Amino acid sequence: MTDAALVLGTFGAEQHWRPEGMARLPGVRDPRAVAWVAAMDELLVLLTRPGDTLATRRPLSGALREVLAHAGITFAHQLLPQGPAGASAEALAAEEPFLTGVAAGHHRLEPFAVLPDTVALAQRMGLAGALPAADVAARVNGKLWSNACVRELGLPGQAYEARGSAEVAGLVERAARVTGAVLVKDPFGVAGQGTLEIGSAATAARLTRHLRRQEEAGCEVRLLVQPRWERRWDFSAHLEIARDGTARVVGVQHLRNQGYRHAVSGPLPAALAAELRGQGYAAVLTAVAERLAGEGWFGPVCVDSMVCADGMLVPVLEVNARQSLGRLNLRLNDVAGRRGLESHLWQEEIALAEGEGIDQVLAALAGEGLLYTGGSEPGVLPLSGGCLTPPRGRLCCAVLCPPGAFDHWAQRVRRCLATARSARTDRVPAR
């Protein structure tokens, strides 16, 4: 056994913490997004250190590994056993012969989140007690816990908690009087899903009917309702809580979202840093960390926050006691900073021609001189190939560039990939 870690994880962890029998908001299944979320485990390469093993659901491209190695990211890789759709990465890793043949050779387990399957895997690896309890993880990751924290600390931005469809209807009406538009949130909503914006009385009535039907079928309705504030800044603080309960702030990241979904994590703009000074943000983070430690949580924490258009600081929108994209970017930003660059973790949907995937994307970026190849030259570092499936894929990458240059680099990447796609489409003979 070595000190090497087994790094693996299940994005979309919230669905594994969601209690049975809870009513859901109206939603539309997106089969592509399910596949992308599963393939995002490749991003955990940013948690690895030399000698660690990254285990993923899909094979890794050899070309991608080569690019990562040039950037100084080297690791061993293992493919997880295949399993049923919806199975966690940890459940797959607990299968034989993977468990005895691969997992057991590691002294540490570095997961994305602590699910019941993660705790079970740790026990089977002989690492019992290395992680917080799964019920603690489920409790503190629910938005009801975050909201209780906001209420008890007397912070701005508290949501109303609704039990039952009738209460939801009343609270939506009450919240609408504050700002007009209202957000209704599922306590275990997954990144971007599980939040519904209500902009009219007719939509509110439809939501109520949708929830009532589920109530009649025996489901429990528990939702959060809050006014939708105009945002000026979204950002997240990243903490690490030690076993003894002491906490340190690893960093704060600026967030850009598309809708309610993550688009870019990057360094804090100076204007936002200036706004946060003197607003007691650090003291709030300390208080949240104390509460988490009191619950029995230790490990990574991400606190989502925002500054509203009117300047009001909402320091705790949501607490995620797990790894996060911002936290992963902080790892890379440390390296980038030593080279005079800053790192932005960026996700964007892109069109792909038939037959295109990560290898073609890497070739296109290399052809334009846009790939990051290590050192102090700026560039783009793709981090996942599994999300790049035609006709539309999700580009997950880091942009390492001088301060203030992210938008310029993002445009260059968009142009490069669009040009490469056009050229490839033109080469496909007409049928």
Next chain:
Amino acid sequence: MTETENRVKKVLAEVLHEVVPPEAVTVEADMVQELGMDSLQAIQFLLRIEDEFDIELDYENLSLDHLRSVREFAVVVEAAGATR
């Protein structure tokens, strides 16, 4: 273009106005593959379609795969009880 298609197209253009120019929203364009509609935009689109046509959609059995062109979706809308 039928009246239903025209109304569906108008709702779609409103939902996608920040990411797609209105002229790109045609009755034939694929909402997901060509216009890039994601699940969040889709739910806003469907809720506004319910408001526009005063119908109830069956969310349990809807996926993004059911959202193709305005022309095809107009048929779903009419089947759900909308009048032309």
